[in-house]
Amino acid sequence: MTKKARQADTVNEPSEGAVGRRVTMDKLAELAGVHKSTVSRALRPGTTFYQSPTAQRIRAIADSVDFQPDRYAASLRTRRTGTIGVLVPRLSDNLQAVFYESVVRACTSQDIVALVAVTGDDPVAEQHAANALLGRRVDGLILTSTRVNGEYPAQLAQRDVPYVLALRHNGTDHSCVVSDDRAGGYLVTQHLLELGHRRIGIIAGPDHASTAVGRRQGFMDAHRDAGVSVEPDLVHKSMFRWQDGYDIATKWLSSANPPTAIFAVNDEMAFGVVAAAQTRGLDLPGELSIVGYNDIPSAARPPMPLTTARMDIGALARAAVDSLRARIDGEQTANRTIPVTLVVRKSSAPPSFSAR
Amino acid sequence: MTKKARQADTVNEPSEGAVGRRVTMDKLAELAGVHKSTVSRALRPGTTFYQSPTAQRIRAIADSVDFQPDRYAASLRTRRTGTIGVLVPRLSDNLQAVFYESVVRACTSQDIVALVAVTGDDPVAEQHAANALLGRRVDGLILTSTRVNGEYPAQLAQRDVPYVLALRHNGTDHSCVVSDDRAGGYLVTQHLLELGHRRIGIIAGPDHASTAVGRRQGFMDAHRDAGVSVEPDLVHKSMFRWQDGYDIATKWLSSANPPTAIFAVNDEMAFGVVAAAQTRGLDLPGELSIVGYNDIPSAARPPMPLTTARMDIGALARAAVDSLRARIDGEQTANRTIPVTLVVRKSSAPPSFSAR
DNA sequence: TTGAAAGCGTTACCAG
DNA sequence: CTGGTAACGCTTTCAA
Numbered sequence: 001m002t003k004k005a006r007q008a009d010t011v012n013e014p015s016e017g018a019v020g021r022r023v024t025m026d027k028l029a030e031l032a033g034v035h036k037s038t039v040s041r042a043l044r045p046g047t048t049f050y051q052s053p054t055a056q057r058i059r060a061i062a063d064s065v066d067f068q069p070d071r072y073a074a075s076l077r078t079r080r081t082g083t084i085g086v087l088v089p090r091l092s093d094n095l096q097a098v099f100y101e102s103v104v105r106a107c108t109s110q111d112i113v114a115l116v117a118v119t120g121d122d123p124v125a126e127q128h129a130a131n132a133l134l135g136r137r138v139d140g141l142i143l144t145s146t147r148v149n150g151e152y153p154a155q156l157a158q159r160d161v162p163y164v165l166a167l168r169h170n171g172t173d174h175s176c177v178v179s180d181d182r183a184g185g186y187l188v189t190q191h192l193l194e195l196g197h198r199r200i201g202i203i204a205g206p207d208h209a210s211t212a213v214g215r216r217q218g219f220m221d222a223h224r225d226a227g228v229s230v231e232p233d234l235v236h237k238s239m240f241r242w243q244d245g246y247d248i249a250t251k252w253l254s255s256a257n258p259p260t261a262i263f264a265v266n267d268e269m270a271f272g273v274v275a276a277a278q279t280r281g282l283d284l285p286g287e288l289s290i291v292g293y294n295d296i297p298s299a300a301r302p303p304m305p306l307t308t309a310r311m312d313i314g315a316l317a318r319a320a321v322d323s324l325r326a327r328i329d330g331e332q333t334a335n336r337t338i339p340v341t342l343v344v345r346k347s348s349a350p351p352s353f354s355a356r
Numbered sequence: 357m358t359k360k361a362r363q364a365d366t367v368n369e370p371s372e373g374a375v376g377r378r379v380t381m382d383k384l385a386e387l388a389g390v391h392k393s394t395v396s397r398a399l400r401p402g403t404t405f406y407q408s409p410t411a412q413r414i415r416a417i418a419d420s421v422d423f424q425p426d427r428y429a430a431s432l433r434t435r436r437t438g439t440i441g442v443l444v445p446r447l448s449d450n451l452q453a454v455f456y457e458s459v460v461r462a463c464t465s466q467d468i469v470a471l472v473a474v475t476g477d478d479p480v481a482e483q484h485a486a487n488a489l490l491g492r493r494v495d496g497l498i499l500t501s502t503r504v505n506g507e508y509p510a511q512l513a514q515r516d517v518p519y520v521l522a523l524r525h526n527g528t529d530h531s532c533v534v535s536d537d538r539a540g541g542y543l544v545t546q547h548l549l550e551l552g553h554r555r556i557g558i559i560a561g562p563d564h565a566s567t568a569v570g571r572r573q574g575f576m577d578a579h580r581d582a583g584v585s586v587e588p589d590l591v592h593k594s595m596f597r598w599q600d601g602y603d604i605a606t607k608w609l610s611s612a613n614p615p616t617a618i619f620a621v622n623d624e625m626a627f628g629v630v631a632a633a634q635t636r637g638l639d640l641p642g643e644l645s646i647v648g649y650n651d652i653p654s655a656a657r658p659p660m661p662l663t664t665a666r667m668d669i670g671a672l673a674r675a676a677v678d679s680l681r682a683r684i685d686g687e688q689t690a691n692r693t694i695p696v697t698l699v700v701r702k703s704s705a706p707p708s709f710s711a712r
Numbered sequence: 713t714t715g716a717a718a719g720c721g722t723t724a725c726c727a728g
Numbered sequence: 729c730t731g732g733t734a735a736c737g738c739t740t741t742c743a744a
Contacts, residue, residue, distance in 0.1 A: 041730090072431045391715050405714095
């Protein structure tokens, strides 16, 4: 018998992995001189019994021996695991990392755990990951993947799997938690128009991302309301990557009649635009105003603090978790929208005379 | 009875949360005309029985009905959960996000799940998080938190909790997976010395982070080997944040005799240095060479692609998972070191004459 | 090789 | 209010 195994002195020694805790409800019941079922009741809030002296005494004993119930055993009975799954395309993207971190925090305080699956934007991988998570018996799913427009959510609904769409939505679903992208796009564009810009380019993201579509809609609406027409050449679809911002900005800036301002629908791409402009030696923001979206941590940094739209990602994550919890409990939930504010920094200014 | 619950047609209806799958081994056994224990055996590789026609037939049936065993029930018997816990300070840091993502990928392929806890560098929160994870019965822990020098790992060892230290190590432990920080620091410094720099500043990170200490050691060793003395004023401790790089660089650059090159022990801080230099209107890399560490995705981007040291974070994550798995299986493991390479980009160059 | 039976640590039902 | 008991779905000894 190894030294390591010594402290587990049952004959039928559990092979390995029996980490830490040893106290069971049975032992606790013995200690308290009651039946284990009584212990079980004493530990679950909500009943009137929970308040009784007996129950309090039992809990005191439980605390004193640092009792931790075995959730696996409990889950076997209750069919609930106290876990949720979160599907994200990638964690190398700051916004998604922060979102997931916020979800984890929100969950921790409610004693639930959030399992993540990284899908890399691949619909097949996404499905696979979701199934793996479901195989792990998560109680529900938070989906942030880009291509939620597909049939996948419908499948989930059909299987009675509770889920919410976060940072994304599609037209049909009533379980979305998003920021007000249209309003955000509107705010940004209005800001630029008020500064005097009349040729504003938008690096608009992909059509399959509802966030991008909403921001573009806001861009269009702001132009319409201001009576300014949008130049079709200055509306450019893209992915969400830095490189897209860099490439598209480079193209525009080397054209005969470049825009005086560029709205990139996320900060990453806006940084790409900044880099493209700097590479060409442009004076910022005089010769080119640049606005992003999301207000990621690096957006505020010198030498070119970025004007951008901000949402409270923590609030969004909490709303998503709350919404999912409600759905797991069988309640209906409505869509939720988180407000967006404009953060004006150094990267936007009136167009210079020469650039006009 | 709600429409939702309809498909579960047992009288004793499980309250909620019974997501998806319904097939149990018992049902499967019925289908195959064998006993459930036989099914159980047919499903676990490694035995000779696993190869037998009977076993293959059973697995075929299992596949056809999309059988997924209930790991919670299994765990109740085996005392193993197939989960590990990962403690990270924050996911908003790209390196840590990518590390965790890599751990998740490594785990997924081995059918284990990685639960993350975000500690925010707070030792108390860390302990709390670890206990929560342990309460969830994770089989082991990967620790990347900064302050592993404390007594916490020893406590874990005492409780027979398998763990590995990743991205960090302390002197005493034999379960570390790290990159070769001293070698990396040496490479960077040697590169700068060979370019002709003689006044090199180092923004050295905190003393409680072994990575930082290793890199600084490499810095010192390279100087010693080159016969160049280190100016004490140009060795500056810090945290790991962008702001630290910015502040310290700003201080140095406004001094009477600024360094001609700065080595920041991570890329974030190196970007802070870049920003500080740009804010002061310095010509880069002519007037100041800057080198970082980690080669995060944004390091390669224009307009100032960063010279930096690169390690294979994916390999490191895989090594950490492998090492932990081995420890969970009761094996001893030695420390593992991942090699580091130098990536020379635009931000380092010989010192200009005027700066010398 | 296979079947039977005994748990793993909970929860939930049913009596008292 | 409490105790007994039967699951939950799986693994694992022990016999056959």
